[in-house]
Amino acid sequence: xxxxxxxxxxxxSCIARLDSNGNPEVIRNNEDDSNTVASVVFFENENNVIVGxxxxxxxxxxxxxVVQFVKREIGKRNTRTxxxxxxxxxxxxxxxxxxxxxxxLVEAQGGxxxxxxxxxxxYFGLEERSATRQAGELAGLNVLSLINEPTAAALSYCARQxxxxxxxxxxxxxxxxxxxxxxxxxxVQNESGRDVQKITVLATGGDDRLGGKDxxxxxxxxxxxxxxxxxxxxxxxxEAETRQDIRSxxxxxxxxxxxxxxxxxxxxxNGSRTEVTIKRTDFEQMTSDxxxxxxxxxxxxxxxxxxxxxxxxxxxxxxxxxxxxxNAVESKFPGKVQQHDPDQAVAKGAAIYASMLVEEVxxxxxxxxxxxxxxxxxxxxHAEQLTSKFxxxxxxxxxxxxxxxxxxxxxxxxxxxxxxKIGEKMPAVFSKTYYPLEDNQERVLxxxxxNMSTDDTLIPCVDEDGNPQATDPAHNVxxxxxxxxxxxxxxxxxxxxxxxxxxxxxxxxxxxxxTQTDETFETFLRTESDIDIERSAVHQLRISSD
Ligand code: ADP
Ligand code: MG
Numbered sequence: 001x002x003x004x005x006x007x008x009x010x011x012x013s014c015i016a017r018l019d020s021n022g023n024p025e026v027i028r029n030n031e032d033d034s035n036t037v038a039s040v041v042f043f044e045n046e047n048n049v050i051v052g053x054x055x056x057x058x059x060x061x062x063x064x065x066v067v068q069f070v071k072r073e074i075g076k077r078n079t080r081t082x083x084x085x086x087x088x089x090x091x092x093x094x095x096x097x098x099x100x101x102x103x104x105l106v107e108a109q110g111g112x113x114x115x116x117x118x119x120x121x122x123y124f125g126l127e128e129r130s131a132t133r134q135a136g137e138l139a140g141l142n143v144l145s146l147i148n149e150p151t152a153a154a155l156s157y158c159a160r161q162x163x164x165x166x167x168x169x170x171x172x173x174x175x176x177x178x179x180x181x182x183x184x185x186x187x188v189q190n191e192s193g194r195d196v197q198k199i200t201v202l203a204t205g206g207d208d209r210l211g212g213k214d215x216x217x218x219x220x221x222x223x224x225x226x227x228x229x230x231x232x233x234x235x236x237x238x239e240a241e242t243r244q245d246i247r248s249x250x251x252x253x254x255x256x257x258x259x260x261x262x263x264x265x266x267x268x269x270n271g272s273r274t275e276v277t278i279k280r281t282d283f284e285q286m287t288s289d290x291x292x293x294x295x296x297x298x299x300x301x302x303x304x305x306x307x308x309x310x311x312x313x314x315x316x317x318x319x320x321x322x323x324x325x326x327n328a329v330e331s332k333f334p335g336k337v338q339q340h341d342p343d344q345a346v347a348k349g350a351a352i353y354a355s356m357l358v359e360e361v362x363x364x365x366x367x368x369x370x371x372x373x374x375x376x377x378x379x380x381x382h383a384e385q386l387t388s389k390f391x392x393x394x395x396x397x398x399x400x401x402x403x404x405x406x407x408x409x410x411x412x413x414x415x416x417x418x419x420x421k422i423g424e425k426m427p428a429v430f431s432k433t434y435y436p437l438e439d440n441q442e443r444v445l446x447x448x449x450x451n452m453s454t455d456d457t458l459i460p461c462v463d464e465d466g467n468p469q470a471t472d473p474a475h476n477v478x479x480x481x482x483x484x485x486x487x488x489x490x491x492x493x494x495x496x497x498x499x500x501x502x503x504x505x506x507x508x509x510x511x512x513x514x515t516q517t518d519e520t521f522e523t524f525l526r527t528e529s530d531i532d533i534e535r536s537a538v539h540q541l542r543i544s545s546d
Pocket of ligand 1: 254258
């Protein structure tokens with residue numbers, strides 16, 4: 001089957017599919033003898049671009065030709081680009097290079113790959129999601145859908161051991177990000193009356209700048225200082241090659257410390273061989289504050305779902321191999337902690353989801369053709385069994401709403417009315433009726449905004465005229481797009497215009513209906529490119545009929 005699940009990670013990426021028995025399996029990266037591919041790109045020269053472990057080995061010596069952590073840039077407005085050998089690369093293009101490397105793993109092993117599901121962090125907004133999809137398309141993949149990483153991890157756990165009415169906290173500590181998500185597993189009946197296992201996301205939290213890299217940095221500094229002490233040097237006197245030597249050994253030492261009580265590293269310090277031994281207890285001491293920080297995020301998430309409600313804690317992400325993490329989580333949730341393939345669970349869940357989707361399409365197209373004995377028919381039958389097994393209900397990653405004019409006060413106020421709030425179950429739909437600002441208005445310019453606030457109204461990031469204006473940075477207000485609604489001649493300012501927002505996993509659908517003429521205007525916002533903001537004061541909608 002050519003359906004795959006891809007975990008496009010900040011530090012490591014992974015690709016999986018279902019084997020012939022329907023069990024998820026990861027495609028090995030034989031070159032690096034690993035289940036994952038380092039999300040690092042090295043532009044060695046015009047003709048040679050390297051992705052993976054070999055790229056990572058150049059970080060310290062050739063850092064200006066290496067790109068890592070690109071996931072932090074993808075889909076961000078006014079983001080940086082990267083220049084190598086006269087060519088400019090966007091974060092989407094760099095991500096596409098990583099995806100191409102994953103695609104090549106499949107092809108090198110004789111497989112074909114077309115349809116994929118790519119995972120994204122739960123906190124990604126519309127633009128980050130859209131950019132991730134674009135990266136997949138650029139790598140020649142057919143992106144069936146995106147799925148939130150913790151939801152994918154929960155799906156792979158659910159496929160392994162479903163238990164009705166269990167609430168699971170997913171603790172995902174990767175290389176550069178930390179996510180906490182609470183999901184509930186339940187049994188529901190689908191439209192055809194069949195029992196299906198349902199995963200509902202109840203709460204999400206975390207920090208997109210907290211991960212294994214913080215442990216690496218502490219260990220790097222520790223080893224650097226130990227090397228200096230041993231050789232009577234100051235850190236400034238240490239050569240770049242020595243730094244690269246330390247950098248390239250830090251992660252391995254960290255991984256050793258997950259298994260053993262101590263780890264030895266041999267470093268060539270400005271030409272002189274130095275041996276440094278790190279004890280696990282020391283490593284744990286020098287990083288205990290970062291462990292505590294993750295637990296604070298767990299506590300914050302538990303404000304939304306009580307701790308007593310948690311039945312199982314699922315450890316996901318490569319950094320949860322560290323015993324200090326297992327111990328910290330275990331002491332908060334005694335007897336409830338589980339860990340299965342923490343660096344593969346997300347990709348495996350995505351593979352399960354991808355085949356669910358393909359099979360849904362398959363079973364639809366097979367309706368009325370049930371006697372078919374073609375190979376396609378057989379696939380569909382297998383598919384139906386699987387399709388009936390799961391359903392996923394996720395939450396909106398952001399809040400969404402239109403910009404409208406509040407005419408009540410002495411002065412007109414252009415406000416953002418938050419229709420759909422962050423954390424609502426998807427698909428989320430909300431409608432409200434507005435009115436043209438003036439009589440005989442020819443058209444309405446309906447702006448759609450995204451933000452991270454749960455307030456009912458807030459200040460949009462552009463004013464009524466379309467000029468940028470300051471908002472509370474914590475609300476992260478973004479203009480997603482504009483819908484032009486043409487009005488017939490002689491439209492009165494009391495004509496009701498019904499505005500509807502619908503948010504699902506693939507984007508935001510905005511609709512405006514002139515309820516007098518029933519004329520409908522709609523747009524689907526994926527925000528593939530920046531919008532040319534139209535500047536005009538008179539084409540707005542106002543809140544109430546006064
Ligand atoms: P991503 O953040 O890209 O989703 P992963 O979930 O694969 O990444 O986690 C990568 C992080 O896990 C890296 O910081 C890596 O060093 C760390 N890691 C992987 N294996 C181990 C291990 N055995 N012990 C400690 N840390 C590990
Ligand atoms: Mg991850």
